Amino acid sequence: MRLNADAVIVGGGIIGVAAAFYLAREKFGNIVLLEKETFLGSGSTSKAAGGIRAQFTTKINIQMSMLSEKVFCRFKEETGFDALYDRCGYMFLLAEDRDIEEFKKSYELQKSLGLPVELLQPDDIRKFVPIIKTDDIKLATFCKDDGIGDPSEFLTGYEKAARKMGVEINIESELTGITVKDGKITGVKTNKGDISCPLVINCSGAWSKNIGRMVGADVRVEPIRRQCVTTGELDFIDPRFPMTVDVKSGLYTHKESKGLLLGWADKDVKPSFDISIDPDYTDNILERALDRIPRLETAEIANQWAGLYETTPDHRAIIGWEKAVEGLFHITGFSGHGFMHAPAAGMVTADILTGREPRIDITDLSPERFSSGVFTEETNVI
Numbered sequence: 001m002r003l004n005a006d007a008v009i010v011g012g013g014i015i016g017v018a019a020a021f022y023l024a025r026e027k028f029g030n031i032v033l034l035e036k037e038t039f040l041g042s043g044s045t046s047k048a049a050g051g052i053r054a055q056f057t058t059k060i061n062i063q064m065s066m067l068s069e070k071v072f073c074r075f076k077e078e079t080g081f082d083a084l085y086d087r088c089g090y091m092f093l094l095a096e097d098r099d100i101e102e103f104k105k106s107y108e109l110q111k112s113l114g115l116p117v118e119l120l121q122p123d124d125i126r127k128f129v130p131i132i133k134t135d136d137i138k139l140a141t142f143c144k145d146d147g148i149g150d151p152s153e154f155l156t157g158y159e160k161a162a163r164k165m166g167v168e169i170n171i172e173s174e175l176t177g178i179t180v181k182d183g184k185i186t187g188v189k190t191n192k193g194d195i196s197c198p199l200v201i202n203c204s205g206a207w208s209k210n211i212g213r214m215v216g217a218d219v220r221v222e223p224i225r226r227q228c229v230t231t232g233e234l235d236f237i238d239p240r241f242p243m244t245v246d247v248k249s250g251l252y253t254h255k256e257s258k259g260l261l262l263g264w265a266d267k268d269v270k271p272s273f274d275i276s277i278d279p280d281y282t283d284n285i286l287e288r289a290l291d292r293i294p295r296l297e298t299a300e301i302a303n304q305w306a307g308l309y310e311t312t313p314d315h316r317a318i319i320g321w322e323k324a325v326e327g328l329f330h331i332t333g334f335s336g337h338g339f340m341h342a343p344a345a346g347m348v349t350a351d352i353l354t355g356r357e358p359r360i361d362i363t364d365l366s367p368e369r370f371s372s373g374v375f376t377e378e379t380n381v382i
């Protein structure tokens with residue numbers, strides 16, 4: 001491991017490797033990435049469902065997704081490595097008038113930003129996804145540019161490209177302390193030795209609070225358990241089946257290895273690092289899935305897992321400089337959208353750290369918005 005670096009990135013999930021790639025591409029200097037576990041992506045990234053969508057309620061999240069979607073489409077040209085983005089679209093099914101009103105507002109905002117989002121009437125929905133029970137569905141929003149991708153393929157692409165450009169990536173390497181002199185970062189301590197460096201980039205996802213505590217900073221990220229289930233092979237899934245979200249029940253589902261992936265966000269889960277599988281949680285997912293797709297009655301469970309959403313109070317990421325100390329930059333708190341926002345997060349970070357105006361105005365993502373109390377909540381969170 002290097003003894004000195006221009007930047008130390010903490011965390012080898014999709015955000016850390018994307019940041020490493022975009023900084024290296026800008027020839028930022030010597031970059032060291034630390035991942036405490038035995039493989040990259042072992043945190044939330046390997047647990048992600050792979051959804052990529054720009055249908056959000058806040059301008060910044062729509063812009064982050066639109067920028068990222070462009071990169072997912074041309075990933076090979078960007079990095080030299082293949083990763084598949086299946087642009088099967090994302091459909092939000094709406095049964096309740098209150099939701100329709102909210103989604104129509106977001107639809108207008110999304111259109112104004114250039115997103116090709118459409119409104120689908122019940123007849124269109126039935127024709128598009130006949131396996132879905134639609135008797136209570138009044139409207140859907142659909143965006144053809146949204147879709148699904150495999151987080152590990154994108155992570156590996158960024159990792160290989162970053163390594164090729166000289167980034168030093170260390171697994172089983174845990175950041176254990178940050179050294180500060182006269183209010184400025186001078187280095188880090190790890191289980192493998194010390195590195196002197198003026199800049200630490202916090203990409204530690206659900207563990208971000210721990211990194212903040214090392215310098216007396218309060219990073220407003222909480223770990224929240226989320227679960228997914230996959231079914232065995234199903235013979236009734238159309239290859240065009242879009243990522244589908246049942247807004248009333250919170251169920252989301254998409255194609256996965258000839259079957260379906262099913263997920264649901266239990267809003268009552270309290271913050272903790274517990275990622276054991278809760279059978280009640282699984283039952284709740286299956287119950288919602290059977291209500292919406294009755295043909296799943298004979299489906300078998302192929303796999304299930306739990307992972308952590310790295311959640312902020314307004315469900316939007318934190319990207320920016322920490323005020324408590326000089327030299328700490330956060331890229332964290334994506335609140336369940338970190339895979340889909342990784343390319344944009346890496347790019348705007350490289351813009352800022354190389355002294356350019358960020359290509360998207362990320363003022364809304366500043367770390368200090370929570371202490372000032374001025375922030376807008378992203379409400380389309382699943």
Ligand SMILES: Cc1cc2nc3c(=O)[nH]c(=O)nc-3n(C[C@H](O)[C@H](O)[C@H](O)COP(=O)(O)OP(=O)(O)OC[C@H]3O[C@@H](n4cnc5c(N)ncnc54)[C@H](O)[C@@H]3O)c2cc1C
Pocket residue numbers: 010011012013014015016034035036037040041042043044045046047048049050051052173174175176203204205206207226227228306307308309310331332333334335336337338339340341
């Ligand atoms: C069930 C589930 C479904 C999801 N579905 C989607 C989806 O469809 N679309 C989407 O965009 N997002 C989804 N997400 C969210 C997505 O997984 C995260 O937003 C994203 O992976 C965050 O990436 P990250 O790199 O910030 O965090 P992580 O992948 O968690 O990486 C952080 C890394 O930091 C390491 N680390 C922590 N502390 C230290 C330390 N002291 N020293 C060294 N290393 C350290 C950790 O070991 C970890 O590997 C889902 C999440 C879950 C749990």
